[in-house]
Amino acid sequence: MTAMSSAGHSRERHALLLMLSVLAVLAILHIQQGARPIPATVMLDAVLSPDRDAFDHFVILSLRLPRASACIVGGAAFGAAGFLLQVAMRNRLAEPHVLGLNAGASLAVVLVTTYQPVVLPDILMPFAASLGAAGLFGLVLALSALGSGRFDPVRMVFFGIALSALASALVSAILILNEDTLEQLRFWLVGDAAGGGAAAVWSILPAVALGLVAGCLLMPQLATFSLGESISVALGASVHRTRIAALVVTALLCGSAVSLVGPIGFVGLMAPALWPRLHQRPSLGAFLLVAGSGAAILLAADILALGLLAPTELPTGALTGLAGAPVFIWLVARRLT
Template identity: 40%
Template sequence: MAESAFAGARYRTFSTGRLLVLAGLLCAVACAALLSLVIGARPISSNTILTAFTAYDPTDFDHQALFLFRLPRLIAAILVGGALALTGALMQAVIRNPLAEPQLLGLNAGAALAVVATSAAGLDVAGLTRPAIAALGAFASFAIVLALSGIGRSGATPLKVTLSGVIVSAFAASVTSALLLIDDQALQDLRLWLAGDLAGRSSDNLAITAPVSVAGTVAAFLLAPRLSALALGDEVARGLGINVKRTRLAALSIAAILSGTAVTLAGPIGFIGLIVPHLVRRIMGENIRLQFLACLLGGPVLLLVADMLARRLIAPAEIATGVITGAVGALFFIILVARHFR
């Protein structure tokens, strides 16, 4: 009862300005999506795109390229960008660490290691099995990060959590590389995927990962009122009838699921979950649901822009999308660290 009353009071603050921001982000997603369909090694005009959707011609090369390659790549970018941004927002809310992000804290590396280790063991994973394995790897990796950062009298401080995440990520990446070196064919098949890339996504990949990602997103929104109470402090949350440990476990499980599906679809793309939640929180304030909505829109915009840059910088060749997000994210991370620890 206390929880519902708290949630009702907190979410009546949808100001006009914030709604306009959400509308602007929605327009930005639409514009970025259209540009993503147009831009490529062979540009496709907007008229051709419209014709392909209204009167598809299976003999037209541009129509085939649009539906077989560019549209699945666009949908993958929207799913992955939203999932990673939402994961970052969840982690920053739960562990109260402004530097929390799935790449920095080991979730992406753990998910990638789980997928590669399963393949190296000769197990044929298909359907929903691969996202489940990736999610378990992400959860296990982050559990190790929390355990390491909790050692010592000071407990899990933001700096210790971040350093532990970097250590676990480096270890998981080295083990992943060792497994791939054993199998040259696997190395060739997974090299681009491990760099973080959206190329080559198929409708089968999307059919498997999209339902899991949507389910994780819905679960995050259902958990939002509890996270809002948690932001006021553990004692206040308990006074409002919130089970703090269960809420944290649920949030971290959802983060692992979202991160696992994103890694399954596009490899370990980094820093989307760091950049977007920080910018969103500055604009949208402390309202968790508004933050989540903005992350679901801002994440795809950032990833779509990065993907278009990856396709055009050295055209007709392409750069892995993760290289672009890594370069931008590293600079953003340095600025955050300098401001947070000065």
């Protein structure tokens, strides 16, 4: 038993190391991409001896680094949110985009931006978005659980999709009637890491860090879920409370990520799918692994978005959609046969 688990730990460590090095390579590739050709030596210069008046240094330090960080932070949040959701709901198909969290968060952001009931400081936008995500997801949960008393995975996916459609109908209604907000939000709405800049990354960092730490703390309790609900109850885990806590954390992570990079879907579906048998042994290591993979996926998608049709930038969210929807199809096909 101990031998087995230590073998598992060392495998996990290897995977974590592998993932971190992939992340580093991707980050360097990402920073090299851009509309302005900048030689590698200048990049080193920019980091080692930044010159305030050199535009190349500015591009590296204030445009590309923040954009790469936005991808890393946002991707990690999306990946972690997806994994938390999947473990807590015991549902491989659970993902913020599929279950309506993204749609709820974007509805909240569009509402706040258009009608400005209160002028929100940037640092509070992630929380408004999280509130929207939690609201819509709460509705999905209520509809799929009430009456039967338990969360049926497939029903949840259906309700998630139906309510997402509803929220996006409301979003497009608002934007059709308001041309200028549409112009302001059109890129963000389909997922765009360029939007915020360094300030925005800093302003959501506390929320994401809070979410990741909370996720780490919850992981050991959630791990017992994989044994089945009755066993985890017998082991003394408070299934209900842990689950609620996990969902609140998910909403926080997802809302922060949406307010930074827009409603990008499927990262949380693809990240765990990269690692076979991850769901059988959910653990702290697995959680970090998935968060890192989410960051790597979003970085890779953003590299493609920048480079595929350069100089035209594609919306990052569309690329994760093109890559992630087949993963969803594959998961469904495997699940139901």
